[in-house]
Amino acid sequence: MKLTKDLLTESSTLQLPEKVLQFGTGVLLRGLCDYFIDKANKQGVFNGRIVVVKSTDSGGADAFAEQDNLYTLCVRGIDKGVPTEENIICSAISRVLSAQSQWNAILETAQSSAIQVVISNTTEVGLQYVEESIRQSPPASFPAKLTAWLYERFQARQSGVVIIPTELIVGNGDKLKEIVLKLCSFNQLPTNFVEWLEKENTFCNSLVDRIVPGKPKGDALNEIQHKLGYDDELLAVAETYRLWAIQGEEKVKDVLTFATVDEGVKIAKDIEQYRELKLRMLNGTHTLMCGMAFLSGFQTVKEALADEMTEKFITNLMMSEIAPAIPYKIDAKVAQRYGRDVLDRFRNPYLDHQWISITLQYTMKMQMRNIPLLVNYYKEFSTVPQYFTRGFAAYLLFMKATKEENGKYFGEKEGVYYPIQCDSAKYFYEVWQNPKTSEVVDTVLGNQQLWGTDLRKLKGFAENVTTHLSNMMAIGVREVASALNVYA
Structure with missing residues (x-):
């Protein structure tokens, strides 16, 4: 039996007017943005449905049409333990x-007075300026379609709308507006339209x-x-945690009434706090731990969190070194609460998040997510962050390529090769030709092209990284991490 509207116990939401135009059918939109709107509709709050625009014709039967545009979201995770x-x-x-x-049917929705919101997730590639006519049927790029x-x-x-791109680009709304205005100029659209826009x-x-x-x-x-x-x-699976932070003031709040039914929607004048928390405490912890966890024998994040020693290491790294070093003023209680949420997400038994996949573009992630933390930690405390240095040493060891095949590089762990999927893999392959660990560390830390600064100037950092790296090569990564917990 297939999911259709006949299986609904309450079908009143199916009669609601269309209030949202959405570019994209992906699981993130359906599992987050559409989830919030659905929840509000069922509580009689937002009272509006979504017209979805897909970029291409799908081959064969259309699952949305066959299922009356219904789908099941299976929420699985850990909430407050x-x-x-x-x-x-x-x-x-x-x-x-x-x-x-x-x-033409999509353009007809623009004539509806009920439409109030436009949402998009066309991936980062979709949020780029393409010089083209908006009079094509259809225009190729998403910004041209929107224009x-x-x-x-x-x-x-008709009245204007609230437009919320969710592509993973800093300042995505500003970026989209900039592109739309450029398209207005290229297409020589009238001045009064630009003013209205x-x-x-x-x-x-x-x-x-x-x-x-x-x-x-x-x-x-x-x-x-079967259940x-x-x-x-x-059908899609989603974790319990959810966040949609939207930059806006009272006008935006008045339109996005679905925000009132779930604490996961945050509408604020400044959303940088949420970006910094995610970038540093979630992504930054992932980056500092992926090499260490993988080289310690863990395949998935949840496996590492199930190990008492590793869980303690991750907790101390996140709470005592990353949280206080975030280069943005955030209330300590907010950071600690977010940290507990992150640990719950890491423990999620329903997700098989592979450490090796997190090492993708390892060096770029380290530079963007963690080096600002390191520099700010020294600025705030003038001392060596002990958990951070071990994570960085494990990163250097993971990046020790021992084999090159057709331009691809591989490291080696207990006689088994693993891929180093990083644009800096060739650089590290060449650096690691030097057998002296201290010189490898000195060369890498002094590479300002990688880090934007000379990390050798941070007092004690190079010496500590060298010691930990040497010990990891001698006795093992896990053993070096364990020693810190014993003496902490």
Whole structure:
């Protein structure tokens, strides 16, 4: 049996007007943004459904049409230390239109007075300026599609909308507005439209944070669908934690009433706090731990958190070194609360987050996420961060490539090769030709092109990294981490 509206116990939300235009059908949008709207609709708050625009015609049967645009979101995770499971049939989507074959129908939605919000997630690649005519059917790029839609709305004498891109780019709302204005100039659109665009529409910067792995496979999927009692081609799994931070003021709050039904939606004048917390405490901890955890024999994040020693190491790294070093003023209680949420997310027994996948572009991540923390830690405390130095030493050891094949580099752990998927792999392969560990550390730390600064100037950092790296090579990564916990 397939999921259709006949399985709904309450179908009143299916009659709600279309208030949102959404570019993208991906699991992040469905598992986060659409989840919030669905939750509000069911509580009688937002009372509006979503018209979804997909970029291409899908081959074969369309799962959205076959399932009356319904899908199941299976929420799995740990909330305040307690395992949680919830299965939700989401009914927020009213219809899905193809930009390739239904462009006129998409433009017709611009004439609706009910539409108030535009959401997008077209990946970072989708948020780029492409010099093209908006009069194509359809325009190729997402910003050109949006510009065409907004111009149609202006000509229909409709009110402006709140536009919220969720692509993972800092200042995504500002970026999208900049591109739209450039397209207005290229297409020689009238001045009064540009004035309407700027005065009557609000482009919001936003930050999204929820792990949505999507549809499981094999036995895991069969088990879920057996419990549900129906098949669902659009089924998606999502973690419990959720955050959609939107930069805006009262006007935005008045429109986005769905924010009132879930604490995961944050509307604020400044969302930088949320970005810094995620970048440093979630992403930064991942980056400092991935090499160490992998070389210690752990395959997944949850495996590492199940180990008492490693859990203590990660907790101390995050709470005592990363949190107080965030280069942005954040209340200590807020940071500690966020840290506890992160640890719950790391422990999630339903997610198989591979450490090796987190090492992708290891050096770039270290530079962006962690080096500002290191520099600020020294500025604040003028001492060596002991957990950080061990994480950095493990990073250097992970980057020790011992084999090169067709331009690809591999490290070696207990006789087994692993891929080093980093743009700096060749550089480290050459640096590690030097057998002297102290000179390897000195060369890498002094590379200002990598780090933007000379890390050798940080008192005691090079010496500590060298000691830990030498010990890791001699007795093992896990043993070096364990020693710190013993004496901490």
